[in-house]
Amino acid sequence: MESAIEIKNLTVSYDGKVAVDNVSTSFPKKKITSIIGPSGCGKTTLLNCLNGMIREIPDVKVGGEVYLDGKPADRLPIDEWRRRVGIVFQTPMPFPFSVYKNLTYAPKYYGNHDKADLDRIVKENLEMVGLYEEIRDELKKSALKFSGGQQQRICIARALTVEPDVLLLDEPCSALDVKSIAVIEETLMKLKEDYTIIIVTHNIAQAKRLSDKVVFIKDGKLVEEGDAKQVFESADKHETREFLGGIYG
Amino acid sequence: MRIKGALIRIWAYAGIITVSAAIVFLFVFVFIKGASTISWDFLSQSPSGAVLGEEGGILPAITGSLAFTLTAVVIGAIPAIATALYLVFYCKSSKSEQVIHLVIQCIAGIPSIVLGLFSYSLFVRDLNFGRCILSSGIALGVMILPFIEVRAEKTFREMNMTMIQSAYALGCTKSHTILTVVLPACRGELFSGIILGGCYAMGATAPMIFTGAVAYAANPTSIMKPAMALPLHLYLLVAQGTTSLDMAYGTAFVMMAVILISNALVTIYARRRQRAWNQQ
């Protein structure tokens, strides 16, 4: 299987404290990969390495390599790297402007000022997250005035406006209600046709519903990875089985 | 031990009543005493009379105070906000951050009269600017710089990091993120910091007393000329021992009104923003 991102011997430490310890794995193209593990195991740090955001954090040491499409990501300019790997965070955080401005923020930054083309980008990306019909008449309204689930979908749409290859999601549903979660999961299943998706979640049922591949991390170390079905039904390592059985929170 | 609790309770009520009474007294006292003096003539004429200021109005003091305040805000606010931005978004070494903080705290600790003394000997005397709005503006600007910097830095640090990271994650450069996301989102807080800093500068007398504020001048036309200022005018009216204090009460009235209005503006603006956030 072809992979969109690969990491080799990745080690991250904050102030000498190791958060990610020699992890190597890969994320297959146009599939959903879930990263699961107990809280504080280094999931978010791993995610931060995948789009280079880790460089913004002071006093951090990173070892190992990240490959984008088989090429070392380090050699890419940092903004190009970030454009190709989009991210959606835990709490929906639209910019405090209108929906339309949120979605055209990045295209305008990349020099697109063609009104018709911007309209098309807004429409297409909102359609992609199944929001266009819902809010087509409210595009000029502040993005902060929508519900949590809608805001999160606006954020996903915003991440898509720069045409990334990979979409990272850091516990995208933990701040949302059940109904919004179902809508977002549906959206992700649809997005998988075009994008490689990597999702960090502590919700095992969600990981089961969504993923093609699972990576289980504990204490910064990769414990087990593999086909989702196989891991959820018959994990090799007893630590994985304990986690899936609900022993850690 | 119940008694201890009851005593604390009495203390709490006594405290808040005393404070509220003091505030109401200060404003009501000045407004009642000053109200009879306030008229269009008072606000639109220059001071005159045998003892200057006994007759006429305070127009040049109002325009002068505006000039001092504006100069101070320009000199103080721009470096303050730039420093806050640098410390929050660019400075990666905690050592240099500490050194900059130390210097800013030292400046905040310098009494305003010493800043006035500094500006007097450096600008007025050594550099031969003479007494002028600029000399005072520099002293006042240095005085309000820490005030604005601390508030701005707090605002930037309290900003939602996710929002900033979202912009980085779209591939935007830092400068673009700061200009299009950070500054617009913090507009309100920066604005209120500058307004309150401006009020602080407007009311300060010590730094301008020998550096640029004078007993009598026409409306300011250049920052290289001296001007009148409301607080100094009030001080001189009192110190010269005019026969009646009406003009002094009128001048105090104007300053208190400016304070009341600016504080109200800042508070209402903050309220509205908070409501906007809560509605999300």
Place this chain on the structure above:
Amino acid sequence: MRKISNTIFRILLLILTGVTFAALTFVIIFIVKEAIPTFEEVSLGDFLFGREWLPLDVGTGHMSFGIFNFIMATLYVSFLAMIISLVIGLGASLYLSCVASSKVRGLMYPFIDLLAGIPSVVYGFIGLTVLVKFFIRAGVHTGSCVLASAILLAVMLLPYLISACSETLLKNKEKYLKAGTSLGVDQWYTVSSVVLPASWKSILTIIVLAIGRAMGETMAVMMVIGNANLFPTLLGKSESIAALIALEMGTAVNGSTHFHALYAAGLVLIVLLFIINIGINLIRDKLIK
């Protein structure tokens, strides 16, 4: 293009920060440098502990620069003001943090902040027309006295004390009050026995900052303290360091010992602040482990 503008922006910020840093450092160095020549004429001991301040040679050939009385007056007024302000302000903070609903708090904070906005000249003016008159009626000769300026200063300190103290108290109340109430104890008992003691450490820090403000205050103090080089007593006249500088900087001849001595007095004020700052931090660490 974006790369270039990003770099320009960063360099611009760096330059502005650098200039700010350099300018502020320069102010500090300038003050120290201007103060030093004083000690070519007067020994540090005489300067700090001398009680005679005769900055001008009026034909007697005798000049003297002793600022002991000014130092004591500054300390006396500031500490007295601090105590008065703390008694009232801490009470008000207890009300705001433990009685008031968040709605009332939201209204009271901006109301109290008004005090911070009032120019110090206006304080001095009201001090003259109200406090000093009151003291004259009460039998104090001329009415101007240390107590009057301490009361005035106390009111000026209130907004800083109240906003900082009530924030600390509120945090501690939210932390401990639930635990207290769940034990069935009266709210005020928890406040007096847990919340208040837990807040002392922060309150000490707040006191240091407020004393700094009090010591540097010029106009309001100058207008009601009487301005006479006397050792401070509660109902007597005196003169603070800040008032000394404000009163004499216009007449001091540039480069004269008088002029440098005013800088030295300003420097003493700054150093005093540092000593109090460090001292209270030491006491705080000793008291509360």
